[in-house]
Amino acid sequence: MASITLEKLVKRYDKVEAVHGIDLEIADGEFVVLVGPSGCGKSTTLRMIAGLEEISGGELRIGDEIVNERAPKQRNIAMVFQNYAIYPHMTVRENIGFGLYTSSLSKDEKNARIEETGRILGLTDYLDRRPAALSGGQRQRVAIGRAMVRNPSAFLFDEPLSNLDAQLRAQMRIEIKKLHQDLKTTTVYVTHDQIEAMTMADRIVVMKDGYILQTGTPVDLYENPADVFTARFIGTPSMNMIPMAALAGKAGLPDHDPDILVGVRPHDLIVNAPKEGAILTISGQVEACEPLGPETMVHMRVDGEPVIATLPGNVAPPVGSIVECSVETGKLYLFDAKTEKGLGRK
Amino acid sequence: MTDTDRQEALSRYRIKIQPGRILIWTLLFIGGIVMITPLLFMFSTSLKPASDVYDLRLIPAHPTLSNYVAVLTSTGFVRWFFNSMLVAVSVTCSNVFFDSLVGYTLAKFRFRGRRFIFLAILSTLMIPTEMLVIPWYLMSANFGWLDTYWGIMFPGMMTGFGTFLMRQFFEGVPDDFMEAARVDGMNEFVIWWKIAMPLVAPALSALAIFTFLGNWTAFFWPLIVTTSSELYTLPVGLSSFAVEAAIQWEMIMTGAALATIPTLLVFLLFQRYIVRGVMLAGVKG
Ligand SMILES: Nc1ncnc2c1ncn2[C@@H]1O[C@H](COP(=O)(O)OP(=O)(O)O)[C@@H](O)[C@H]1O
Ligand SMILES: [Mg+2]
Numbered sequence: 001m002a003s004i005t006l007e008k009l010v011k012r013y014d015k016v017e018a019v020h021g022i023d024l025e026i027a028d029g030e031f032v033v034l035v036g037p038s039g040c041g042k043s044t045t046l047r048m049i050a051g052l053e054e055i056s057g058g059e060l061r062i063g064d065e066i067v068n069e070r071a072p073k074q075r076n077i078a079m080v081f082q083n084y085a086i087y088p089h090m091t092v093r094e095n096i097g098f099g100l101y102t103s104s105l106s107k108d109e110k111n112a113r114i115e116e117t118g119r120i121l122g123l124t125d126y127l128d129r130r131p132a133a134l135s136g137g138q139r140q141r142v143a144i145g146r147a148m149v150r151n152p153s154a155f156l157f158d159e160p161l162s163n164l165d166a167q168l169r170a171q172m173r174i175e176i177k178k179l180h181q182d183l184k185t186t187t188v189y190v191t192h193d194q195i196e197a198m199t200m201a202d203r204i205v206v207m208k209d210g211y212i213l214q215t216g217t218p219v220d221l222y223e224n225p226a227d228v229f230t231a232r233f234i235g236t237p238s239m240n241m242i243p244m245a246a247l248a249g250k251a252g253l254p255d256h257d258p259d260i261l262v263g264v265r266p267h268d269l270i271v272n273a274p275k276e277g278a279i280l281t282i283s284g285q286v287e288a289c290e291p292l293g294p295e296t297m298v299h300m301r302v303d304g305e306p307v308i309a310t311l312p313g314n315v316a317p318p319v320g321s322i323v324e325c326s327v328e329t330g331k332l333y334l335f336d337a338k339t340e341k342g343l344g345r346k
Numbered sequence: 347m348t349d350t351d352r353q354e355a356l357s358r359y360r361i362k363i364q365p366g367r368i369l370i371w372t373l374l375f376i377g378g379i380v381m382i383t384p385l386l387f388m389f390s391t392s393l394k395p396a397s398d399v400y401d402l403r404l405i406p407a408h409p410t411l412s413n414y415v416a417v418l419t420s421t422g423f424v425r426w427f428f429n430s431m432l433v434a435v436s437v438t439c440s441n442v443f444f445d446s447l448v449g450y451t452l453a454k455f456r457f458r459g460r461r462f463i464f465l466a467i468l469s470t471l472m473i474p475t476e477m478l479v480i481p482w483y484l485m486s487a488n489f490g491w492l493d494t495y496w497g498i499m500f501p502g503m504m505t506g507f508g509t510f511l512m513r514q515f516f517e518g519v520p521d522d523f524m525e526a527a528r529v530d531g532m533n534e535f536v537i538w539w540k541i542a543m544p545l546v547a548p549a550l551s552a553l554a555i556f557t558f559l560g561n562w563t564a565f566f567w568p569l570i571v572t573t574s575s576e577l578y579t580l581p582v583g584l585s586s587f588a589v590e591a592a593i594q595w596e597m598i599m600t601g602a603a604l605a606t607i608p609t610l611l612v613f614l615l616f617q618r619y620i621v622r623g624v625m626l627a628g629v630k631g
Binding site: 050051052071072073077078079081082083085087088089098099101102143146150 | 520522523525526527528529530531532536541544545547
């Protein structure tokens with residue numbers, strides 16, 4: 001096990017810079033998730049850590065050693081790929097065993113490790129099957145097994161669950177998380193899915209356009225987003241962003257600076273809530289409703305701006321009707337409209 | 347739709363399609379006849395005594411195995427068969443190894459001059475064999491390769507076509523496979539041999555079949571480069587039945603019939619791999 005340190009790490013493809021000098025410290029045993037929209041440089045960063053992509057600038061340390069120039073195999077890390085990359089011509093046992101190809105263990109020790117890994121991942125009954133005879137989730141488990149069996153100093157995952165259906169994805173999230181709790185191996189996990197990031201990470205790193213926007217625990221990012229992007233990226237449905245101008249005259253807000261965006265999470269904007277203690281009350285016309293069971297998401301328009309609010313219970317207001325909703329003090333997020341930086345909460 | 351409706355619709359469909367079907371079957375039948383007739387005549391003639399060769403009945407009037415005995419015992423057939431086998435197997439192994447090694451390198455590594463090398467290899471496909479025979483001959487003469495096994499084999503040890511074919515197939519192998527192995531500590535040669543090669547098994551089978559057949563039946567170059575009959579390949583040896591005295595059709599046909607055996611074996615052997623390979627390729631990731 002080891003810590004991983006990125007210092008001013010840069011990746012250039014010919015003339016295009018894909019990663020612009022990012023800094024990140026990953027502690028020993030930590031589960032860090034790199035999250036961001038497609039094309040923001042997550043995979044590139046991960047592949048630089050793995051040694052699959054040359055580092056154009058900056059420094060990468062695993063433990064105390066600078067590994068910029070080391071080949072992947074000298075870094076003792078294991079990687080799990082999006083499309084599993086398990087070898088179709090080998091059985092599950094051979095696939096997992098392939099992770100030990102270069103190891104100096106004896107045959108018996110290798111077999112014992114393979115069996116143990118298979119047991120942990122629930123693959124014992126499938127060890128002699130070929131990948132073609134496995135389900136998607138089982139294949140991904142084989143890929144994880146191949147990574148685990150080597151006892152690497154770090155695991156790297158690149159969108160490992162995006163080929164699975166939603167139900168299986170939820171299940172595998174938990175399994176990977178549990179595995180990490182048992183093994184305590186430093187893990188860097190890449191995904192574009194903020195739910196995966198929120199549910200799995202010790203710490204989330206939000207990336208955009210080759211920069212790190214914010215780093216913090218899931219709760220931290222949810223409660224204190226540093227900018228509009230992070231605020232909207234973390235949490236579903238996305239945070240409502242309403243220009244202050246649209247709220248003129250409606251709100252109990254002290255200042256009406258037109259250069260300010262007001263952010264409200266749909267779960268904090270409650271339809272028909274009591275108004276005492278509310279910092280802001282707005283009314284809008286209902287456009288659509290999504291009953292989810294315990295609550296109903298109400299899509300409406302406030303002064304032309306789309307806004308999503310929550311109605312506890314599953315009685316939907318009729319489309320076209322006007323509803324009033326309010327936010328408690330402390331649940332408003334303010335942002336500078338020009339720089340999109342956070343200005344704190346109200 | 348009720349069952350009777352459906353049946354009616356189906357039968358109408360069948361009636362409608364029939365003229366096309368008949369045409370297709372007829373064409374296929376004619377094609378089949380055209381292809382199989384020479385083969386049948388070959389076997390038939392091989393079973394006829396020399397005096398009956400120009401009696402063009404398909405079923406021999408006086409069937410005999412004496413031609414087979416004669417070909418196997420009193421000619422150089424066994425030696426030629428061995429020569430052909432040696433040449434075809436060596437060249438096939440060489441192609442499977444080197445074509446795929448070069449094809450893999452061109453498909454999966456980025457290096458200076460990669461495009462140029464690929465284009466250079468492609469351009470060799472555009473030169474007909476007939477034009478290459480003279481340079482090959484001069485080369486063999488200068489290096490003392492005339493009338494040797496190496497002289498027969500060297501032009502085919504690697505082919506532009508094989509390299510091109512393998513490169514195209516390796517391009518289709520996702521990089522993830524190679525990268526996963528690289529992270530796991532495999533060296534590049536092992537990655538190629540243990541990971542990439544099995545993934546292109548269908549292409550390798552096809553390459554092996556074509557190379558083997560091509561060399562097994564090769565006539566022009568072996569005829570030019572060999573002079574002593576101990577080095578004749580089978581086609582060259584068989585053709586010598588036509589020059590020594592008169593054309594001994596029954597001997598040629600017997601030799602040719604025997605020569606088809608390895609061809610069939612190779613095909614049956616590798617065909618299985620082609621089918622299995624295609625199934626493998628269908629596996630996701
Ligand atoms: N081999 C490459 N050559 C040129 N540009 C690349 C290459 N790989 C990735 N990029 C670019 O780098 C950026 C980051 O890509 P990537 O790290 O794959 O994003 P993601 O966050 O979706 O994983 C993208 O704009 C992509 O177009
Ligand atoms: Mg990616």
